[in-house]
Each structure stands twice: as structure tokens, then as C-alpha cells.
Amino acid sequence: MPDRKQLPVDFLWIILLVGLALLPPIDEIHKQFILLAIALLQLFEAKLIAWLPARGRVYSVLLKILLCTLLLMHTDEIFPINSAYYPIYFIPVITAAMEFGTMATLLWTTLGSIAYCSLLLPDLPTLQTENEITPENAAYLALRILFFYIAAILVNRFAVENRRQVQKSQELLAALEETNRQLRRAEAEARRSERLAALGQLSAGLAHEIRNPLGVIKGSAEMLAQKLQSQQPLTAELAGYISSEVNRLNALVARFLDFARPQHVELSPIRISEIVDHALESVQNQFPNERVTVEKNYSAGLPEILADPQLCEQVFINLITNAFQAMNGNERNAAGLRANSPNGRATLRLSIQPDTSAAKPGISVLVEDTGPGVPPELREQIFNPFFTSKKDGLGLGLAIVAKIIDDHRGSIRLEPDSITGARFRVFLPLDPNA
Numbered sequence: 001m002p003d004r005k006q007l008p009v010d011f012l013w014i015i016l017l018v019g020l021a022l023l024p025p026i027d028e029i030h031k032q033f034i035l036l037a038i039a040l041l042q043l044f045e046a047k048l049i050a051w052l053p054a055r056g057r058v059y060s061v062l063l064k065i066l067l068c069t070l071l072l073m074h075t076d077e078i079f080p081i082n083s084a085y086y087p088i089y090f091i092p093v094i095t096a097a098m099e100f101g102t103m104a105t106l107l108w109t110t111l112g113s114i115a116y117c118s119l120l121l122p123d124l125p126t127l128q129t130e131n132e133i134t135p136e137n138a139a140y141l142a143l144r145i146l147f148f149y150i151a152a153i154l155v156n157r158f159a160v161e162n163r164r165q166v167q168k169s170q171e172l173l174a175a176l177e178e179t180n181r182q183l184r185r186a187e188a189e190a191r192r193s194e195r196l197a198a199l200g201q202l203s204a205g206l207a208h209e210i211r212n213p214l215g216v217i218k219g220s221a222e223m224l225a226q227k228l229q230s231q232q233p234l235t236a237e238l239a240g241y242i243s244s245e246v247n248r249l250n251a252l253v254a255r256f257l258d259f260a261r262p263q264h265v266e267l268s269p270i271r272i273s274e275i276v277d278h279a280l281e282s283v284q285n286q287f288p289n290e291r292v293t294v295e296k297n298y299s300a301g302l303p304e305i306l307a308d309p310q311l312c313e314q315v316f317i318n319l320i321t322n323a324f325q326a327m328n329g330n331e332r333n334a335a336g337l338r339a340n341s342p343n344g345r346a347t348l349r350l351s352i353q354p355d356t357s358a359a360k361p362g363i364s365v366l367v368e369d370t371g372p373g374v375p376p377e378l379r380e381q382i383f384n385p386f387f388t389s390k391k392d393g394l395g396l397g398l399a400i401v402a403k404i405i406d407d408h409r410g411s412i413r414l415e416p417d418s419i420t421g422a423r424f425r426v427f428l429p430l431d432p433n434a
Contacts, residue, residue, distance in 0.1 A: 010043055013039060013042050013043065014039060014043075017035050017036075017038065017039045020035055020085070021035050025075060028074055028075065030070075030074040031071060031074045031075055034067055034070050034071045034074065035071070037067055038064070038067050038068075038071075038088075038091070041060065041063055041064065041067070042091075045060050045095075048060055049099075057099045057100065060095060060099075061092050061095055061096050061099070061108055064091055064092035064095060065089075065092045065111060065112050065115050066115075068088045068089050068091065068092060068112075068115070069115045069116070069118070069119070071083075071085055071088055072085055072086060072088070072116075072119060073119065078123075079123055080119040080123075081116070081117075081119040081120050081123075081141070086116065086144060089112050089115075089116055089148060090148070090151055092108070092112050093108070093109050093112055093148050093151055093152045094151060094152070094155050096108035096109065096112075096152065097109075097151075097152045097153075097154075097155035097156035097159055098155060098156075098159045099159075100156075101156075101160065102153075102156055102160065105152050105153070105156040106149070106152070106153075108152075109148050109149050109152040112148060113145045113148055113149075116144075116145070116148075117141070117145075182357075182358060185411065185413065186358075188380075189406070189411065210249070210253055211250065211253050214246050214249055214250055214253070217242065217246055218242075218243055218246040218247070218250075221239045221240075221242040221243045221246065222239070222243055224239040225239035225240050225243065265307075265308045265311065265407050265408065265432075266308050267306040267307060267308060267432065267433075268306065268307070268308070268309065269304040269305070269306060270304060270305060270306075270307050270309050270312070271302065271304055272302065272305060272307070272312070272352060272363050272365060272428065273298050273302060273352055275309060275312050275313050275316060276316050276350060276352065276365060278313060279313050279315075279316035279317045279320055280294065280316075280320055280348075280350070282313075282317055283317060283320040283321050283324055286321070286324075287324050287328070290324055290327075290328055290346070291345075291346065292324060292327060292346045292347070292348050293345055293346065293347045293348070294347075294348050294349075294350065295347060295348070295349045295350070296349075296350050296351075297349070297350070297351040297352075297353075298350075298351070298352045298353075299352060299353040299354060302352060302353075302354065302363060303354070303363075303430060305362065305363055305428055305429070305430050305431075306430065306431050306432060306433075307408055307428055307432070308404075308408070311404045311407070311408075312404070312408075312428070314400075314401075314404065315401050315404050315405065315426065316365070316367070316426075318397045318398070318400070318401050319367045319401065319424055319426070320348065320367060321397075322397065322398075322422075323348050323367060323368075323369035323371065323421075323422070324348070324369075326369055326371030326372060326421070326422065327346040327348075327369050327370060327371045327421075328346075345370075346369075346370055346371075347369070347370045348367075348368070348369055348370075349366070349367075349368040349369075350365070350366070350367060350368075351364075351365070351366035351368075352364070352365050352366075353366075355427055357410075357411060357427045357429070360409075360429045360430075360434065361429070361430050362410065362427055362428050362429040362430050363427070363428055363430070364425055364426065364427050365425070365426045365427075365428070366415075366423065366424070366425050366426075367423070367424045367426070368421060368422070368423040368424075369421040369422055370420055370421040371421045371422060372421070373420060373421050373422050374414060374422050379414055379416070382398055382414065383398050383399060383401075383402045383412075384399065385399040387399075405426060405428070408428055408429070408432050409429055409432040409433075410426065410427050410428040410429060410432070411426075411427045412424060412425070412426045412427070413425055
């Protein structure tokens with residue numbers, strides 16, 4: 001769709017060039033074709049530059065200089081340099097001033113001036129014979145050329161300043177957008193922290209209330225099993241089931257308490273790459289039969305960070321385990337290839353690189369899989385406690401991960417631009433207390 005602001009300018013160009021076409025010599029057909037060519041070049045100049053970003057501007061100025069030279073040759077066949085159309089050279093001069101820097105503008109103006117003066121060459125012997133090369137004529141020619149340079153410098157000055165202001169505005173806009181993204185991220189993290197705190201208190205109260213009767217049930221079941229071991233084996237076996245299920249419930253309650261109780265973060269200098277590698281090895285031992293290709297991209301010379309090694313390892317074990325489980329549940333086709341994977345293979349990508357967040361230096365760890373990914377409508381909920389898409393899940397894994405990262409003054413987010421699979425980015429500052 002054409003730019004409406006550009007249409008009036010194009011219309012003005014057409015009017016001005018039509019005006020030139022209606023001025024003498026009207027019967028000169030070459031003049032009319034040259035003006036038409038200049039009009040078409042001017043109208044389609046933006047498309048030429050867009051089509052050839054590297055050389056489009058150069059071609060545009062060169063073509064304008066050539067067309068202007070031809071126009072003068074066909075508007076005064078005796079002495080073209082005396083043609084009244086010589087100001088047409090302001091078009092390539094001003095174009096160069098608007099599109100290039102100061103030095104390039106001077107070079108283009110010099111080239112245009114040379115093209116203009118080249119019109120003297122065919123008539124130079126005649127002018128010498130007729131003594132037309134006088135100081136007055138030379139000064140008049142120099143005056144015209146000097147006006148070319150004056151116009152070029154003035155327009156270039158405003159064009160350079162305009163480009164500088166546009167670049168400054170774009171930088172400010174980009175900074176503002178980044179600030180808005182960080183603000184939205186901080187608001188989301190604050191809301192999540194509030195939900196974690198409230199649910200943590202609730203979970204702690206419920207866990208303590210549940211653990212006490214579970215202890216009584218387990219003790220009673222064990223005593224019943226011991227007394228009925230010889231007399232009623234079936235009843236003793238049922239009592240054993242009760243005891244084992246109570247143990248399972250106790251394990252669940254322990255996870256609730258892990259989520260609810262404040263964690264004591266013991267900071268020490270660690271290399272995050274070693275923590276990630278150890279977590280990956282632990283998960284691979286849990287899934288010995290799963291064929292997953294691991295791609296690592298660790299930046300060289302990564303600095304140490306202050307963090308709790310055990311808690312950080314728990315974070316990456318959880319994320320990598322989720323990735324393995326997601327890819328394990330991804331359906332395969334008849335050839336055994338995974339439908340959602342780019343190369344048909346389960347691939348885990350781990351990337352570690354220096355990064356900054358909220359002006360704090362740190363390290364970002366990217367964990368990306370080729371599983372089915374997270375639906376857009378669930379992206380805002382995955383860090384909420386008790387939210388899970390697994391049949392046997394509690395929905396505390398990512399909530400605990402987010403809590404650990406918050407305790408390290410870091411951040412975790414699900415990248416929105418992941419096309420296939422899920423892509424989690426974990427940021428840990430070099431020093432949480434800084």
C-alpha cells in the first residue's frame with residue numbers, strides 16, 4: 001500500500017517536471033524523454049534503494065547525473081553548457097547530500113561538476129577561436145559550480161542532523177521498549193512471588209496438620225501387622241500396604257514442606273557449567289534408554305558466580321528432567337522419528353553465556369528441547385504452584401525452581417519465540433548481594 005504522505009510529494013514532482021516539459025524547446029523530443037526518465041527515476045527511487053540496499057543509492061545518483069548531462073546537451077545544441085536548464089544538476093547534488101555523508105557528498109558534487117564542465121570539451125576549440133574563454137565567463141562558470149557545493153553542504157548538514165536525531169529516537173525507543181519489558185517481567189515475578197508466599201504458608205500449615213495423623217496411622221498399621229503376622233497373614237499384608245502408602249504420602253508432604261519453608265542459601269563460588277554438566281549426568285542416569293542428542297554451547301572464559309551449588313543443581317535437574325520427559329512423550333512416526341523435532345531426533349540444547357539483567361552482570365543458561373512445547377495459553381501458569389499437565393505430577397517442580405532462582409536474585413522465563421519444544425532461560429547474577 002503506498003504511503004499517503006509520499007503521494008503529495010510525488011504529485012509535486014510530476015507537476016514541476018511537466019512544467020519543464022512545457023517550456024522551450026517544446027519540440028525537442030529527446031528533452032521530453034529525458035524529463036520523463038528523470039520523473040520515473042525520482043518516483044521509483046525508494047524502490048530502487050530498497051531493491052538494491054548496497055548500491056541503489058549509487059546507481060540513483062549516477063543515473064541522475066547522466067540524465068542531467070543529456071538534458072543540457074538537448075536543450076542547447078550550440079553551447080550545451082549555456083543551457084538554461086543547468087540548475088537540473090541540483091537534483092543529483094541534493095540527492096547525494098540526503099543519502100550520503102559529508103565526504104561522499106563532496107565527491108558526488110565534484111563528479112556532477114565534472115560532468116557539467118565536460119560539456120565544454122566538444123566546443124573548446126571553437127570557444128578558443130572566438131575568444132569566448134574570458135575571465136568573466138570563467139568566473140560565471142565557477143559561480144555556478146560553487147552554488148552546487150553550497151547547496152550540497154547545506155542540505156547535507158540538515159540531512160546528517162536529521163539522521164542523527166532519527167537514530168537517537170530509535171535508540172531511545174528501543175531502550176524504552178526494553179525498560180517496559182523488564183517492568184512487565186518484574187511485575188509478573190512480583191505477582192508470582194506473592195502467590196508463592198501465600199501458597200507456601202498454606203502448604204506449610206496443611207503439611208503439618210496432615211503429617212501428625214499420618215504418623216499415627218503408620219504406627220498403628222505397623223503394630224497391627226506385627227500382631228497379625230502369624231494369625232492372619234492377609235490382614236497383615238493389608239496393614240503393610242497401609243504403611244507403604246503412608247510413606248508415599250509422607251514423601252509428598254515433605255515436598256510440600258520443601259516448597260513452603262524458607263530455604264537457606266549457602267553462597268559459594270561455583271562454575272555454572274560444572275553444575276549443569278553434573279545435573280545432565282544425573283538425569284541421563286535416570287533415563288538410560290532414552291536416545292537424546294545433547295548439544296552444548298558454552299562460552300569460553302565464563303566467570304564464577306556466587307550461588308548455592310546444591311540448589312542450583314536441583315534447578316537444572318528439574319529443567320532437564322522435564323525436557324527428557326517431554327521428548328519421551330513426543331509421538332514418533334513409523335520410522336521412529338519424532339514429529340515435532342526439526343531433524344526427527346530428540347535434541348537437548350544447553351547454552352551458557354554471559355548476560356546482564358536490570359544492569360546486573362551475570363550468566364544465562366538456556367535449556368531447550370524438541371518436545372511438544374508449552375501451549376501459549378499455559379505459558380503464564382507453568383510457574384504457579386500445583387499447576388501441572390502430567391497425570392502423576394504435583395505441579396511443584398517449576399514452582400520450586402522459580403523460588404530457588406528468586407532466592408538467588410535471578411530470573412527464569414519461558415522464551416516466547418520458541419518454535420518447537422520449550423526454551424527456558426535462567427539468569428543468575430554474579431553476586432546476588434550486589
